[in-house]
Amino acid sequence: MREKMNLSPKILAACLFTVGQLAQAAPAGAPASAPRMRWEVLRNDFSSPHGRTRARLSFTAPRGMALPAQGWSIYFNCTDGIVTGPLAGKLALETVSGGLFRIRPQPGFKGLPAGRTLHIDYDYPNLLIKMARAPSGPYLVFDSAPETAIAIGDYQVHVPTRPEQLRRPAGRDALVTVQDIYRRNARAxxxxxxxxxxxxxxxxxxRSGPGKVHLARAPQVISGPGLRYETAYARALFARYLPPGDTAQPPLPLRLRIGxxxxxxxxxxxxxSVGAEGINIVGNSAAGVARGLQSLHxxxxxxxDASSLDLPELEVTDAPRFAYRGFQLDVARNFQPKEVVFKTLDLMAEYKLNTLHFHLTDDEGWRVEITGLPELTSIGAVRGHSDRPGVRLPPAYGSGPRIDDPHGSGYYSRAEYIEILRYAAARHIDVIPEVEMPGHARAAVKAMEARYHRMKDAGEQGADQYLLNDFDDRSVYRSPQEYTDHVINPGLESAYTFIDKVVTEIAALHREAGVPLKTMHVGGDELPHGAWEQSPVSRALMQREKLASVADLWDYFYNRVDGILRKQGLYASGWEEMGARRTAEEGAPQAPNPRFNRRGFSLYVWNNTPGNEDFAYRLANAGYDVVLxxxxxxxxxxxxxxxxxxxxVNWGAYLELDTVYDFKPLAASLSExxxxxxxxxxxxxxxxxxxxTHLLDYLMMPRLLAVAERGWAPDPAWARETDPARAEALHRAAWSGFVNLLGQRELPRLDLERGDVFYRIAPPGMVVEGGKVLINHTxxxxxxxxxxxxxxxxxxxxxxxxxxAARGVIQAAGFDRNGRSGLVARIVNK
Structure with a gap:
């Protein structure tokens, strides 16, 4: 599958290479094999308050290629930062951009003979717990050919197993044993x-009826107006379950109606309702009929292979607890083709989620075509190595040096985006596009900077029409992703011209698709402290508008953005920081901003970390609409x-299935x-x-089903019960129903109907009791x-x-209906 990337053959050829071409970059003699690299944790150290981890990269030079004393770099990505500076062995570790680092030889390095291994030890400033923080996407570049990168494809991350690698501080990040898992599973x-x-x-x-309804063949679908998709879905559903059925029997009617x-x-x-007279689904709208069909499904x-089936007699009256039940899919950091988006929408529809929050832009990628701004996709949607600025975005999150990496590079053409919108609309799912601003905007900032230089060099007018950064800005800041040049500058009028252009074009795409846009998510999160403070154009704006602080400049920015959205008939959505009053202190508890609480902003509140546990509810009490x-x-x-x-990752929490299931959305601190x-x-x-995409499925499923339950169902009885013992009993009954439903029906149905959903199969729990091994599963x-x-x-x-009863090492794993296994658990029965 190849994403549309608008790359010229000349540019593409410049970044494609093989081992046989290394002679052009390496010193004399092309290698007969490729370089390889290994990574491992050496030890965890608790001498500092937050701990520290020593890790090792081991680079092996291939046969026929020695690393010289100078003139080469090993590049790699690493999330959350590492300790840069001099390393043992006359090497240095440097930041290139964001999470892209490189190792370079320093004076005194003696070189590496062909076939020999170089061990490179470095530190993390805090404990490394998850392998997501291991280096990724490594490649080698020689100074003599700075535009030619050699991908290190033979690269392995060794998962820690030794005690010194697994040491954890008391009471934090403790390893979960098979016995722990068994006890947790035993709660169902x-x-x-x-x-x-x-x-x-x-x-x-x-309300359950007394009997069952027998279907010897597919029912006859009888539908009212406005139900074309639902009618087709119902016919396809039963054609799959009863092909062709006993045609000698009269079909039971399946009536679909809006009422x-x-x-x-x-x-x-x-x-x-399901009864002897037929199946009836009535919805307040076509969306209601669709949800009823999913319940029938x-x-x-x-x-x-059965030629008939039985359905229980019943009557259901149903409606969602919350009007908004969403899933945010990030395609900016690592791109996903439209087929993966379609699959995601199918899963959302099956479990009655109704909003796709489409994270289309970020520092590391711009993923939708915008008419008139080709650099957004020719540069902002392309990642790969280059020694020259302004050519493309650097590698990120393991995308490596090649510009045709399917997750580092790629975007949706206008036609593909419209196709996604229509696919979602047919399933009654709203799509809310997100365009990140003013932070998390490096892809846009660098694309518009490249546009400026291209037009300026060509002597064209309007080069600065959409410029997003002030070239004279000397502000000192660093984002959580290690960027220092990724922020839209509110002092530039061209920044608002750009935002207006993008909003107008995306709204037009929605209108062309026949699904008009209601809101756009305009970011707002993680603007680093220090941004804008030393920008001449921002300081001039503050003086003109009599703004006393950067917090006031923030308000000015979102006041302008809100006006742009309103011009298109949209209301503003954004992360919670959009409705928070910025403080001068990094990490200070947030407070609702009184300037915007009557604007109709919809805030997506993610931060319930210590000090901000109740911020969502304080925002709601202050008059902001919130999505939890x-x-x-x-x-x-x-x-x-x-x-x-x-x-x-683990920067915020650990989320087992029950962690999601146990979420209580509404707090006592909420006013009416x-x-x-x-x-x-x-x-x-x-x-x-x-x-x-397997990892996408693994992280999403089956936890998404717990999200669906919390968003649709009324407060469960266990959440309302004040007596602890009674609440525990009620929880056990409800939790047992939920996990049995998943294990016996919902996930097996995905296996048998689709076969392409690689959901997490957790490792079993295991204990030894009475000389025998007991095994259970979540x-x-x-x-x-x-x-x-x-x-x-x-x-x-x-x-x-x-x-x-067997002795020795017992290993166990769970398996789906197609024979796919999950993580293996082991225990010793002595």
């Missing part, structure tokens, strides 16, 4: 199939636990008016670590297999059917 009971909830997410009201649902004003409200038995996206419950890029073999300002919930998945009903001979379990290994 295994339920029989007939005890599983009938409808997911939990409906508002369900009033008594007592419910949500457009997604529906009623579903979930009631069907798992796909099989707390990092400690809804950030799906967070790792499940601190174990090194679990992917994901404040409760009305909580629009809903959103799961967020930033893509810094996602270099393949998803009861999932197939578990084990070995006793030291081998890794496969689909042919013995199934776990009870306690295991």
């Amino acid at each position: 009971d295994l339920l029989p199939t007939d005890a599983l909830p009938l409808v997911f997410p939990t409906p508002l009201a369900l 009033d649902v008594d007592g419910q004003d949500s457009p997604e409200a529906y009623t579903l 979930g009631m069907l038995p798992l796909p099989s 996206a707390p990092v400690t419950n809804m950030y799906l890029d967070m790792s499940a636990n601190p174990n090194p073999d679990e992917p994901g 008016a404040g409760r009305s300002h909580v629009r809903g919930v959103e799961a967020t998945l930033f893509s810094e670590t996602i270099r393949d 998803l009861p009903g999932l197939t578990l297999r084990y070995t006793t001979d030291g081998s890794v379990p496969t689909v042919h290994s013995k199934p776990v059917t009870g306690p295991i």
